[in-house]
Amino acid sequence: MYKILVTDSINVQGLQSLYEHPSILVDKKDQLSSAELREIIGNYDALIVRSQTIVSKELIHSAHRLQIIARAGVGVDNIDVEAATRKGIIVINAPGANTIAACEHTLAMLLSLARRIPHAYQSMSNGEWNRNAFKGVELYEKTLGIIGMGKIGTEVAKRAKSFQMKILGYDPYLTEERAKKLGIVKASINEIAIQSDFITVHTPLIKETRNLVNDEFLQKTKRGVRIINCARGGIIDEAALIRAIQSGHVAGAALDVFTQEPPTNLDLLQHPNIIVTPHLGASTEEAQEKVAKEVSDEIINIFESQTIRHAVNAPQMSGETQLKMKPYLQLGEQLAEIAIQLLKKAPEKIDIAYYGDLVEEDTSLLTRYMVKGILSYHLSDSVNLINAIHLLKEHGLSYNVQRNATNKGFANYMELVLYKGDKKVNIGATVLNGYGARIVNINNYRVDVRPEQHLLYIKHQDIPGMIGQVGSILGSYSINIGTMQVGRAAIGGEAIMILTLDKKIEQEVTHALHSISGLEDVQILELSYEEELSVEKALHL
Numbered sequence: 001m002y003k004i005l006v007t008d009s010i011n012v013q014g015l016q017s018l019y020e021h022p023s024i025l026v027d028k029k030d031q032l033s034s035a036e037l038r039e040i041i042g043n044y045d046a047l048i049v050r051s052q053t054i055v056s057k058e059l060i061h062s063a064h065r066l067q068i069i070a071r072a073g074v075g076v077d078n079i080d081v082e083a084a085t086r087k088g089i090i091v092i093n094a095p096g097a098n099t100i101a102a103c104e105h106t107l108a109m110l111l112s113l114a115r116r117i118p119h120a121y122q123s124m125s126n127g128e129w130n131r132n133a134f135k136g137v138e139l140y141e142k143t144l145g146i147i148g149m150g151k152i153g154t155e156v157a158k159r160a161k162s163f164q165m166k167i168l169g170y171d172p173y174l175t176e177e178r179a180k181k182l183g184i185v186k187a188s189i190n191e192i193a194i195q196s197d198f199i200t201v202h203t204p205l206i207k208e209t210r211n212l213v214n215d216e217f218l219q220k221t222k223r224g225v226r227i228i229n230c231a232r233g234g235i236i237d238e239a240a241l242i243r244a245i246q247s248g249h250v251a252g253a254a255l256d257v258f259t260q261e262p263p264t265n266l267d268l269l270q271h272p273n274i275i276v277t278p279h280l281g282a283s284t285e286e287a288q289e290k291v292a293k294e295v296s297d298e299i300i301n302i303f304e305s306q307t308i309r310h311a312v313n314a315p316q317m318s319g320e321t322q323l324k325m326k327p328y329l330q331l332g333e334q335l336a337e338i339a340i341q342l343l344k345k346a347p348e349k350i351d352i353a354y355y356g357d358l359v360e361e362d363t364s365l366l367t368r369y370m371v372k373g374i375l376s377y378h379l380s381d382s383v384n385l386i387n388a389i390h391l392l393k394e395h396g397l398s399y400n401v402q403r404n405a406t407n408k409g410f411a412n413y414m415e416l417v418l419y420k421g422d423k424k425v426n427i428g429a430t431v432l433n434g435y436g437a438r439i440v441n442i443n444n445y446r447v448d449v450r451p452e453q454h455l456l457y458i459k460h461q462d463i464p465g466m467i468g469q470v471g472s473i474l475g476s477y478s479i480n481i482g483t484m485q486v487g488r489a490a491i492g493g494e495a496i497m498i499l500t501l502d503k504k505i506e507q508e509v510t511h512a513l514h515s516i517s518g519l520e521d522v523q524i525l526e527l528s529y530e531e532e533l534s535v536e537k538a539l540h541l
């Protein structure tokens with residue numbers, strides 16, 4: 001039975017698929033203090049939060065069986081994603097499910113700011129009838145600057161165009177072509193500051209966007225500009241904004257989000273030219289049901305080992321790419337397992353190279369498989385596909401990936417080279433059309449080995465009788481040989497033997513093999529092996 005803890009106010013309708021699932025138990029607990037949450041989190045396999053619960057490093061530390069942290073919404077800034085990644089916990093969100101809600105809220109703020117609707121309402125509810133005090137401005141033929149042309153920024157642009165506004169968009173990923181298609185002007189952040197009558201921000205809160213709208217930016221803006229933030233508190237420097245409004249340079253601001261929530265800064269909350277809402281961007285019935293449903297379905301998918309669609313800390317791949325990459329993934333991990341078992345020590349340097357058809361593909365997940373294969377030799381179960389890259393960095397290691405369109409004699413080819421001091425291990429593999437995965441190169445010896453769970457690697461002198469002696473010793477221990485491959489550099493020189501065996505062999509067998517004259521090295525190679533690897537499971541723990 002999987003146990004899921006739901007904190008914050010999450011739409012119950014949207015959680016229905018979890019409630020109805022026979023193997024899932026849902027506990028809904030609102031208003032838990034962080035100490036209470038820390039005390040119980042160890043009992044749960046998944047946690048669903050909105051933006052109120054702070055999923056801190058300390059909480060994650062106590063989350064001994066947690067596999068998934070789900071954010072019923074977009075921004076994950078209330079979750080310590082790095083700590084989760086390090087622990088191998090999948091962090092998922094629901095991107096897109098509240099885009100329309102946040103976009104419509106931005107337009108409501110835009111219109112409210114232009115026509116001073118909240119002020120007029122407040123005045124009338126105080127019993128006044130003051131038709132002169134609330135003269136507004138029109139949107140028609142005004143310039144709207146949008147910083148962040150992602151999902152919400154794009155929807156805002158489409159709707160603002162219907163007011164016949166001129167739209168300037170700034171986003172590092174906005175191309176001329178997309179801007180043209182949307183009927184907007186691709187602009188720099190400076191051009192947005194200088195030319196806009198209204199400015200709205202729709203970026204995530206990250207290092208680059210913290211205080212993006214600051215004193216320096218505001219000084220460049222037109223006198224009378226109006227500013228909206230329905231994205232994240234902290235993108236606008238609140239103190240700089242208050243200064244610019246108090247000086248009369250900025251005519252008004254509409255804020256749904258704040259540096260600290262709930263905000264306490266009265267200069268901000270009570271200024272007549274600032275309108276505020278309590279982080280309501282996503283608060284529509286439709287969006288709340290959609291975000292809850294989206295993360296619920298995703299959790300079920302993950303528990304049932306199906307595709308992860310929205311993991312914040314795992315590579316995203318289309319279904320088509322997943323299907324194409326499926327045959328390579330287990331091979332990548334096995335390649336790494338062979339390499340690290342032959343190296344025996346933690347590598348100092350890791351080189352990965354992809355050749356032929358693989359150059360065309362998204363190999364990020366395959367690389368993760370290799371890194372996991374390398375690390376699991378020393379870190380065993382504590383490494384998974386979520387934390388593999390993170391753990392590698394934590395151990396002060398990195399990897400180089402080269403992509404080479406030449407085919408190395410195979411339509412697709414992957415190579416892993418591990419270095420430690422003056423020792424180097426080099427393994428190459430391919431997926432043969434119709435025949436499946438093959439290890440085809442071990443330390444520059446050409447071989448043709450179908451990777452199976454139990455392998456034996458032998459380095460020896462190329463002398464007569466070697467194969468027979470190895471076979472009879474294994475036979476004396478009742479070990480059946482599945483396949484045997486021999487590769488040699490030159491007749492009578494050094495050679496290697498790779499055997500696939502039907503069962504795990506014990507160290508005493510290798511001691512017996514060492515008695516053969518001319519045998520230089522014996523190494524048991526244990527590989528992870530699944531009859532039918534599921535890519536979906538790939539991203540699972």
Ligand SMILES: NC(=O)c1ccc[n+]([C@@H]2O[C@H](COP(=O)([O-])OP(=O)(O)OC[C@H]3O[C@@H](n4cnc5c(N)ncnc54)[C@H](O)[C@@H]3O)[C@@H](O)[C@H]2O)c1
Pocket residue numbers: 074075076095096098099102147148149150151152153170171172173202203204205208209230231232256257279280281282283
């Ligand atoms: N108020 C709410 O309740 C509410 C609801 C939903 C989303 N949000 C917030 O709205 C924001 C946008 O959400 P989204 O779904 O559109 O995200 P998104 O990921 O689709 O778009 C964000 C865009 O910001 C761009 N960007 C990143 N750094 C930038 C920079 N330095 N300058 C300019 N652009 C930059 C990215 O390239 C991306 O296109 C997020 O912060 C999200 O958390 C708030």
Ligand SMILES: O=C(O)CC[C@@H](O)C(=O)O
Pocket residue numbers: 050051072073074075076098279281282283
């Ligand atoms: O849960 C909420 O209402 C906040 C939603 C919003 O800020 C988000 O990032 O999705």
